[in-house]
Amino acid sequence: MDRGRAPGHRAGLTHAAVLGAARDLLAEHGVAGLTMRTLASRLDVAPNALYSHVANKTALVDALLDDVLGAVIVPADGVQNPATGLRQLMASTYEVLVAHADLVPLYLSRQGAHGPNAQRLGDVTMDLLRQAGVPEPTASDALRVLIVYTIGFAAFTRHLPATSGSEREPSAAEMLSSFNHGIGWLLTGIQQNQV
Amino acid sequence: MDRGRAPGHRAGLTHAAVLGAARDLLAEHGVAGLTMRTLASRLDVAPNALYSHVANKTALVDALLDDVLGAVIVPADGVQNPATGLRQLMASTYEVLVAHADLVPLYLSRQGAHGPNAQRLGDVTMDLLRQAGVPEPTASDALRVLIVYTIGFAAFTRHLPATSGSEREPSAAEMLSSFNHGIGWLLTGIQQNQV
DNA sequence: ACCTGAACACCGTTCAAGT
DNA sequence: ACCTGAACACCGTTCAAGT
Numbered sequence: 001m002d003r004g005r006a007p008g009h010r011a012g013l014t015h016a017a018v019l020g021a022a023r024d025l026l027a028e029h030g031v032a033g034l035t036m037r038t039l040a041s042r043l044d045v046a047p048n049a050l051y052s053h054v055a056n057k058t059a060l061v062d063a064l065l066d067d068v069l070g071a072v073i074v075p076a077d078g079v080q081n082p083a084t085g086l087r088q089l090m091a092s093t094y095e096v097l098v099a100h101a102d103l104v105p106l107y108l109s110r111q112g113a114h115g116p117n118a119q120r121l122g123d124v125t126m127d128l129l130r131q132a133g134v135p136e137p138t139a140s141d142a143l144r145v146l147i148v149y150t151i152g153f154a155a156f157t158r159h160l161p162a163t164s165g166s167e168r169e170p171s172a173a174e175m176l177s178s179f180n181h182g183i184g185w186l187l188t189g190i191q192q193n194q195v
Numbered sequence: 196m197d198r199g200r201a202p203g204h205r206a207g208l209t210h211a212a213v214l215g216a217a218r219d220l221l222a223e224h225g226v227a228g229l230t231m232r233t234l235a236s237r238l239d240v241a242p243n244a245l246y247s248h249v250a251n252k253t254a255l256v257d258a259l260l261d262d263v264l265g266a267v268i269v270p271a272d273g274v275q276n277p278a279t280g281l282r283q284l285m286a287s288t289y290e291v292l293v294a295h296a297d298l299v300p301l302y303l304s305r306q307g308a309h310g311p312n313a314q315r316l317g318d319v320t321m322d323l324l325r326q327a328g329v330p331e332p333t334a335s336d337a338l339r340v341l342i343v344y345t346i347g348f349a350a351f352t353r354h355l356p357a358t359s360g361s362e363r364e365p366s367a368a369e370m371l372s373s374f375n376h377g378i379g380w381l382l383t384g385i386q387q388n389q390v
Numbered sequence: 391a392c393c394t395g396a397a398c399a400c401c402g403t404t405c406a407a408g409t
Numbered sequence: 410a411c412c413t414g415a416a417c418a419c420c421g422t423t424c425a426a427g428t
Binding site for chain 2 (some may be wrong): 414
């Protein structure tokens, strides 16, 4: 009878609870382990119960994606020069995305990301570009280039279990180094703005 | 070695035939329409018959991916300056990948691509970087950066049915323009090489 | 409004068997 | 060696019904 849940006490399932469980599942078993059915069983509900709180799996993943971006550290306003701010912002974005590496390709199979956190990061980047003296329409291109570059690099970076050795594959440290070089090249190119 | 048709009127299924049908299916119905089962039915065989010619779906997609890269136009050796060659090579790669846009995220969920065509493009790029006077270890970083940038941009570019209008979404032409700006910034940054 | 059992319409892949 | 029918172990999602 009593299967571990007091009768009369409603499940109290909510959108946030579903999202939280999805995040846990993702962290534990990767993107392959995140299915509507395992998610439901983790929450002790029938699979179709999820559809009372989430439109479909795509919407869930989109929410998850934007959630992850909430961890990006935005540099404090005007405490250092804008180029340094851009560098730090992109580095933080890269780090956060690499920590959720298998989610990033899903980012790309959608059209980027349109959640509030993504929006915020775009706005901050645009501000910094303006402060750096980059005029329109160059700033729009630069915004796009920096975002695509950062997400693209994150998608290419894998967490190897350190036991690799089978073939020559760039380590996470090598990828980070290349990423930083490229950001530097882009920022100098943008600031010279000689197109 | 008997390279002729199988005796009788049997299917005579081969690796190349499977790959070709997969490419057709992809072109007609996109990546969502490419399943082992629809592929088998298109070839008039049972689904499991495919496994006599392909290890699994991942291996098939990998082969498809490298196949696509065969369409990239490699600039003729030494007819113009290396920077222009790099620009043309990346532009051609971008164009080819955008033509198969929904395949690109699969690129990223794997670790890049290790087929012969991908290898060739990497070698050519490296040659051009050397001709441009970029020394090691900067050249290795530059190679990685250029590849990631190009594939990342392709993943972000969508073919909109021109009927969009619902929201502000960059057109293919805008993406191409941004892509070219970014390549310019990267190449100037790389050539200045002031890390 | 929210959850359930059951079902629908799929997947990729394996197995034993036939030729 | 290559193909088949059948099955396994899954998917996401919908539907009618119960509370």
